Amino acid sequence: MERIKAAAIAGFTVLSAWMGVLAVPVYLLVVTNVIDYATGIAASVCRKEAVSSCRGIRGIIKKVCMWLLVAVGAIIDILAAYTAEQAGITLPFGYAAASLAAIWLICNELLSVLENISQTGVQLPPFLEKMISYLKVQVENLPGENKKTG
Template identity: 50%
Template structure:
């Protein structure tokens, strides 16, 4: 029983530490990681129902690399948030928001993962409620529209600043 209490203390300590560092980004990051794990697992289960029906270590490693890269997108969003906060402070404005861009990125990734999970389940043969996919796609669309930046705009340096 002592090992269980020790494990609880360690897990609680780690979660409290992450919560104190991430703040408002804590829940989206936890949901994103959970969705990454579920998507990976359902992807493995659905692989045998797809065209080639094989699971390869190359595809598996590639999938893990994509998940880790998704986490890095949230880090990029957090860096942008910090740059905006610094620049606004230099101009004399105090932004009371933290991790806004990073939260939008995390929510967008969660929606993509949920869509992938649902597609994996369909490939496996699970019947999903007809309203589920449209709900997730609408949340994703709402997240994209909340930022409302024209994707076709490029600067003179081919997208480089």
């Protein structure tokens, strides 16, 4: 058991060092993915819907695609940093696109978790949904983005 613990710690240490500032959003995304998957199954049972392996696989594929979306953001960040470096510019941030994509996905997952929990019959404190929705809107409307006026 000690070897397994040591291997897990070493693995997380290497992964965290490799991801740097992106580690926390990625870990939180994975945790919210697992919670959403579990509460989705619980909600299906409470709705008296059949829990099928086909539907489960589709859910897992969706979660993996979320991770890939964060990876695309990381590729964009790496490309931007490389391009800036070639031009002699140092960017004051790292993994901005990937972190924002992860945060946006986490907010969506948390809203889904709240919806799933509600469908199991648990009453939700109203402030939770408002807080998560507010955070999602803040990520979507970052300063400096072009906003359409009409």
